[in-house]
Amino acid sequence: MSNSPNIEKLIEQLRILPGVGPKTAQRMAFHVLAQHRRSKAKHLAQTLEMAVQTVRHCDSCRNYCESTLCHICASPDRDPSTLCIIESPQDVWAIEQTASFKGHYFVLHGRLSPLDGIGPQDIGLDQLIKRMSTTSVQELIIATNSTVEGEATAHYIAQQAQPLNIPCSRIAHGVPMGGELEYLDGNTLSYALQARVQLDTDHVDQR
Amino acid sequence: MSNSPNIEKLIEQLRILPGVGPKTAQRMAFHVLAQHRRSKAKHLAQTLEMAVQTVRHCDSCRNYCESTLCHICASPDRDPSTLCIIESPQDVWAIEQTASFKGHYFVLHGRLSPLDGIGPQDIGLDQLIKRMSTTSVQELIIATNSTVEGEATAHYIAQQAQPLNIPCSRIAHGVPMGGELEYLDGNTLSYALQARVQLDTDHVDQR
Missing domain, CATH: 3.40.1360.10 (Dna Topoisomerase Vi A Subunit; Chain: A, domain 2)
Known part of the structure; x- marks a missing residue:
């Protein structure tokens, strides 16, 4: 629809970002091309290229x-x-x-x-x-x-x-700290039951 | 947390994209740095820079x-x-x-x-x-x-x-085509009532 092949390419390539579909990519492209954001967008492009080159x-x-x-x-x-x-x-x-x-x-x-x-x-x-x-x-x-x-x-x-x-x-699997049993999936709960640990009764008595 | 300043910079700068918060930016940065995506990421960086330079x-x-x-x-x-x-x-x-x-x-x-x-x-x-x-x-x-x-x-x-x-x-304002009245905001509905148009009765009779 646009007559700018570079906008088209940008929209297409923004889709390599996770969770970015065609509509979001289009919104992103027009967003970064706004005049007052162009220097930031250029900076992002350079940082992305540098990260790809230097991060090992x-x-x-x-x-x-x-x-x-x-x-x-x-x-x-x-x-x-x-x-x-x-x-x-x-x-x-x-x-x-x-x-x-x-x-x-x-x-x-x-x-x-x-x-x-x-x-x-x-x-x-x-x-x-x-x-x-x-x-x-x-x-x-x-x-x-x-x-x-x-x-x-x-x-x-x-x-x-x-x-x-x-x-x-x-690493241990089981009920997340602060998690409530009723919201937990069956697999985790059944694993948590099997992998139960002995309570330190001395410690419990002291309460 | 990361020891790569360029990853930190990339995460920070990805946030100029609309709807991208700190967590999403972090996910995006690690996503594009995966070895098999690096050439695509480099391509994106170049296209972004070119779009910023050429689109007028x-x-x-x-x-x-x-x-x-x-x-x-x-x-x-x-x-x-x-x-x-x-x-x-x-x-x-x-x-x-x-x-x-x-x-x-x-x-x-x-x-x-x-x-x-x-x-x-x-x-x-x-x-x-x-x-x-x-x-x-x-x-x-x-x-x-x-x-x-x-x-x-x-x-x-x-x-x-x-x-x-x-x-x-x-351009005309009013009820969206296919829209249902009960889901419409009051402003639009009251405008639609005021801006009502005469029905073509000849046309109605032909149905």
Whole structure:
């Protein structure tokens, strides 16, 4: 409809952003082309191009960073003997925000999925195994998502760690803190029942 | 939280897009940085920069285009004597999609809003008045939005057209086709009652 091929191209290409359909892309394109937003839009374009060019994977944990090692792997305050394995860089953000983990990470950038042709090497498991055999990793905490593929990936990693005598744990599943039972899905609830933990009765009596 | 300043910048700058908050911007940034999407992201960045650089206002109607005249103003099939005045380039798209208007447009890129310091020259009204006095414009159809500012803009334009003896019309307001009365706001309904049109009884009888 528009007679500007560059607007058409922009609308088409904005759709690579997640959750952006044709209507939203059109709205975005016209929004950034308004005269008073053009310098900001140019800045966004340059930052996007620079991010694509400069952001790489940390040599040690495969998290996004701009140098050889990310700030977590380079930090002397972090314990490299505990390794938390997650699917995506966003998961690093989520765990870091809790400030309750002081070890290192290993980012898979995916999960095992043979049907999609994603094997161990595609998610860096060769690099992980090399790291487990050559450095002093003493514990693996596997925090892949609790989907079918995430669970399969967790089991595969645990199998690889076994001959190296590295203990593997999986993050706990169950009722979210503050969550109400009636709103919870059946799977989580039935898992929470099975994985119940003994109450510390001394502690309970003291109340 | 991330140790990549360029990711931080990208997240911050993605927020100039309409409807994008901090969480969505973060999701978008990580989404486009996935290895298999990087070439597309680079392409988007280049297209955005090129659009910002090349898309300009048509000399005649101020719609977005990449040459001196847009394809509507340049077309020999359109009638330059009828001018439809709208607030934004998106409105051109909306009207063109109906295929029911064959005249020319004039895009204000805004509306009169003295409180925000937007006067007649900021929305190109000097250019519009010049065009009305020098070319053969025979009718103005004012299709600004029916907000307080849109109505004020419509009245201002009508006032300017009066001494030039150019008839001005305003697009009709009322019940949307297929709309149901019970879901309509009171303002629209009361306007629709006042602006009722005589039924063609001959036509009704033929049914």
